Amino acid sequence: MASRWRRRRAARRLRPGDGHPLQRFRWWQPFSRALLAVTLAGEDGRPQEWSVDVRLWGDSDGEVFARLYQDGRHQASSKLPAAFPVPGGTIEVEASGYGLKRCHYVPDDGGPERQLAPDPASAEGRRARLERDHPGASRGLGAVSWTVLVVALVLGVPQIVEQVSQIPPVAEHVGTFTSPFHLPATLNVALVVATLLASTERALRLRYHWLLDGGLFDGDE
Secondary structure (H helix, E strand, O other): OHHHHHHHHHHHHOEEOOOOEOOOOOOOOOOOEEEEEEEEEOOOOOEEEEEEEEEOOOOOOOOOEEEEEEOOEEEEEEEOOEEEEEOOEEEEEEEEOOEEEEEEEEEOOOOOOEEOEEOOOOHHHHHHHHHHHOHHHHHHHHHHHHHHHHHHHHHHHHHHHHHHHOOHHHHHHOOOOOOOOOOOHHHHHHHHHHHHHHHHHHHHOOOOOOOOOOOOOOOOO
16 A cells, blocks of 8 residues: 555656657766666567666756656656656665665566666666675675664764753753763764765665664655
8 A cells, every 4th residue: 555655656756758868877977876777578578778867966956856768768757756667567766865775676566676787887886896796895895884874873873862852842841861972072973974984885785774874864764
């Protein structure tokens, strides 16, 4: 039920494409643009390449759109989160404050989802190449990112709760809370920077957890 409701909402955000060609990925766009693709069989059985292009920093008005291309031609656009109907299923696209958290092909027949493959020149593509060519280093980097986010959650949340509890209306109705951790300002800044880097690394792999990646510093759902 929830999935169908989200798709109906996403369908209202769809806008038809104008057929303009897909721009190739430029070397200066690794952290401002995500470009992923999947090959699907069309109604005539011939393969079609469906690409999703997301300018992560938004357009000139600040809105972040996903644009869908078939064989390099623009077919549709949508604000995020987006759900694009394609042959045999739907391509679902969602973003967090650090990049994409989802870009998957979901078959209508209930088969397994498939994450779209990133463009080799993109930051996501380079991270995927590291995972393919150096799996041990990739796993180690992923473990470091996960550890950083857990440490940030354990050390950061109590300090934030303490500060919020000292606001007079909150203290009056709820009471105050004393954090068991009190880090120097420089360490707290370093913790925030490390958290941003760790969540960005996870976003390059389209990994996302609502608490680790969105709850403390992102503000995303």
